[in-house]
Amino acid sequence: MKLWKTVRRFLPLSLLAFVLAGCGETNLTALDPKGPQSQWLFDNMLLSLYIMAFVTIVVFAIFFIILAKFRRNPGDDEIPKQVHGSTALEITWTVIPIILLTILAVPTITGTFMLADKEPDPEVGENTVSIKVTGHQFWWQFDYEKEGFTAGNDVYIPVGEKVIFELHAQDVQHSFWVPALGGKVDTIPGITNHLWLEADEPGVFKGKCAELCGSAHALMDFKVIALERDEYDAWVEGMTAEVPEPTETLAQQGRAVFEENSCIGCHATGGMGTAAGPALSNFGNRTTIANYLEHTPENLEAWIRDPKGLKQGAVMPAYPAMSDEDMEALIAYLESLTID
């Protein structure tokens, strides 16, 4: 009785938690595929689900039929005849699973090769976009080596093309996962893994580190931004262009603050970045700060004054004593870093 009372008290709460668990995240789901990789994974998952459902239904149907048909009736005092070993039955329940497993194995094996393929996109050839990914505690570095620049925490790709990701890790093991576009692949220090993804439509697809990698693991998010090819090319051009002088005086002062406080030692504002911190070349375009804080001047100030307070274990030093004037100028400078 006591147990039932406890269950009754917590049941509505746990049901609510279950329902709400899907809220909040926009497209951090593998159940709404937006690319050929994730579509294949989804279809294969459904196939195994249907096979399992079929087995469950058949087994339970037989179970209940036998339960009803062979139950003990009044007057049945004798133990029924004991049978052991029926060749027909043995063959049946060996052959059926073999058939079912074969149905599962054929697409799984061909699909696994399809997913592991790291050849360039046949239609785009040598223009296939290839991005070097490095997982850090607790941010992602995206190097476009051929083009000669680093994108910060948002990775841009062209729509409808196979994009190759070359996966590395700087410190510990992380896992690169964009559920709407494909499967997850670990990034491991000293080892290079590969993954290709393709987006069927333009959009912003949320990604996450899927390997417990330290204190702020849960905040190690990123975004894949898929653009039409011409928009993508324009973005690449913006990222490779000379970094323009800030036009506003406040932003100009901010750049001096950025240099004096050695922010520049860890954060590139153009070209290839470093492994010390995310490149800020297009920071003004980002919708988040440190991948999870809403992008507002208040949050940006809070972040610069105390990064570890907002993201435990973040490697960036704190600047608690920066004057308000310097802070205002610095923020104006950071917001001026945009690519149209």
Ligand code: HEC
């Ligand atoms: C020792 C290297 C280092 C220095 C110096 C440093 N940062 Fe950082 N910064 C980092 C790292 C590492 C991160 C990523 C933290 C994370 O998300 O885990 C970061 C993140 C950021 C972000 C968020 C970037 C994004 O993609 O959302 C901003 C903005 C930023 N730093 C600004 C500054 C400014 C301004 C200064 C100077 C006042 C500065 N940083 C100094 C290492 C540094």
Ligand SMILES: [Cu+2]
């Ligand atoms: Cu991680």
